[in-house]
Amino acid sequence: MIGKILKWITALILIALIGLFIWGYAPEMSVEELKADYANSESEFVNLGDGLTVHLRDEGPKDAPAIILLHGSNASLHTWDGWTTRLKDTYRIIRFDQAGHGLTGPDPKDCYTMDCYVDTVDKVAKNRGLTRFILGGNSMGGGISYAYARAHPNKLTGLILVDASGAPQTKKADLPIGFKIARTPGINRLVQIITPRSIIETSLTQSVSNKAVVTPANVDLYWKMLRREGNRRATGLRFAEYAKREPYTPLTASPIPTLILWGEEDKLIAASDTRWFAAQFPNSKTKIYKAIGHLPMEETPDESASDVKIWAEGLSSRAPL
Numbered sequence: 001m002i003g004k005i006l007k008w009i010t011a012l013i014l015i016a017l018i019g020l021f022i023w024g025y026a027p028e029m030s031v032e033e034l035k036a037d038y039a040n041s042e043s044e045f046v047n048l049g050d051g052l053t054v055h056l057r058d059e060g061p062k063d064a065p066a067i068i069l070l071h072g073s074n075a076s077l078h079t080w081d082g083w084t085t086r087l088k089d090t091y092r093i094i095r096f097d098q099a100g101h102g103l104t105g106p107d108p109k110d111c112y113t114m115d116c117y118v119d120t121v122d123k124v125a126k127n128r129g130l131t132r133f134i135l136g137g138n139s140m141g142g143g144i145s146y147a148y149a150r151a152h153p154n155k156l157t158g159l160i161l162v163d164a165s166g167a168p169q170t171k172k173a174d175l176p177i178g179f180k181i182a183r184t185p186g187i188n189r190l191v192q193i194i195t196p197r198s199i200i201e202t203s204l205t206q207s208v209s210n211k212a213v214v215t216p217a218n219v220d221l222y223w224k225m226l227r228r229e230g231n232r233r234a235t236g237l238r239f240a241e242y243a244k245r246e247p248y249t250p251l252t253a254s255p256i257p258t259l260i261l262w263g264e265e266d267k268l269i270a271a272s273d274t275r276w277f278a279a280q281f282p283n284s285k286t287k288i289y290k291a292i293g294h295l296p297m298e299e300t301p302d303e304s305a306s307d308v309k310i311w312a313e314g315l316s317s318r319a320p321l
Contacts, residue, residue, distance in 0.1 A: 026195040028229045031103055036147055038078070038221065040102060046096075048123040053107035056096035057126060060088035065157070065312065066130050068121065069095040072139030072295075076102035076225045076236065079138065080303025087309060094128055098141070100234030102225050112238040114245065117144045124285075125155070134312065136160030136259075137299060138183070139269065149256055151247075158315055159258040160308060161282070163266050167273040168247055183195050195232065197223050207277050209265040209292050210299035218298075251280040258284035259311045263292035285311060 015134070033041075042057040057077060071079045077095040085092045097104035099120060100112060107116065125133060135156055142164020149159050170271035200223040205214050215280065226232060258281035262271045274286050287307050289296050295303045 029065040032051030055103035060092040064093040066133040070137035086305035106230035136156035138162040167276040260286040
């Protein structure tokens with residue numbers, strides 16, 4: 001009797017796994033395949049050494065003040081399309097796919113520590129010939145920007161934090177389903193081959209308040225970039241590394257001019273975290289957008305890019321960087 005029950009259970013598990021595979025199997029995509037849709041004439045593939053080649057775009061006048069922009073977790077440089085279009089006439093806009101993301105793909109050494117991400121930013125700045133610049137980032141990219149400001153304060157003429165990670169949690173995050181799966185041991189291995197497009201669409205929908213962002217093209221972008229060879233494995237390693245990080249000791253009155261932008265309805269990182277960042281940067285300005293979620297640069301590109309432009313024009317240093 002017990003033997004029959006075990007056979008039935010085994011059969012049911014096998015059927016469930018087959019059904020799951022049929023429902024959500026998503027093979028990896030080669031970088032060459034993805035380049036056809038997501039690289040353009042502005043795309044460069046820059047060798048930063050140690051085997052890491054990043055997909056980068058450097059747009060705008062080369063003698064203009066430079067702004068380096070860092071995307072968030074499971075995003076890509078495309079998240080800054082709106083800002084780039086609106087700012088590149090006046091500023092030099094540099095953005096790149098970070099390790100484990102987009103067309104850059106996984107880090108050859110599987111290094112996803114904050115120190116490694118900060119080091120990559122520094123290598124990009126050096127590659128572009130920059131000694132001083134404005135650095136901005138969203139979510140994970142905001143956390144890296146903050147970490148860079150701690151490590152290299154003298155290299156920054158300004159800092160832009162957009163729904164940035166890094167602050168002690170003041171409110172429990174309501175993570176999108178994709179993030180919950182990526183953080184779940186065991187299951188996060190399964191998603192290296194099973195990643196239904198519907199999960200990505202749901203995650204993006206849960207991340208934003210302005211649902212106009214959730215277009216078929218944008219969902220495809222997030223979904224396909226995640227499926228770039230090695231990116232899903234890198235995501236699991238990155239989340240595991242993130243879980244081990246020690247909380248920051250706040251800075252004491254950093255002089256870096258800082259612009260803090262946040263969506264009032266961000267469910268991933270609460271808008272109340274703006275106070276923690278603002279307390280460390282006395283020369284800061286905070287703007288919270290009503291009816292906006294985790295991605296202000298995508299959800300309200302006109303207003304947020306305008307706020308960046310007005311703030312950057314007010315910085316004391318106007319010499320080319």
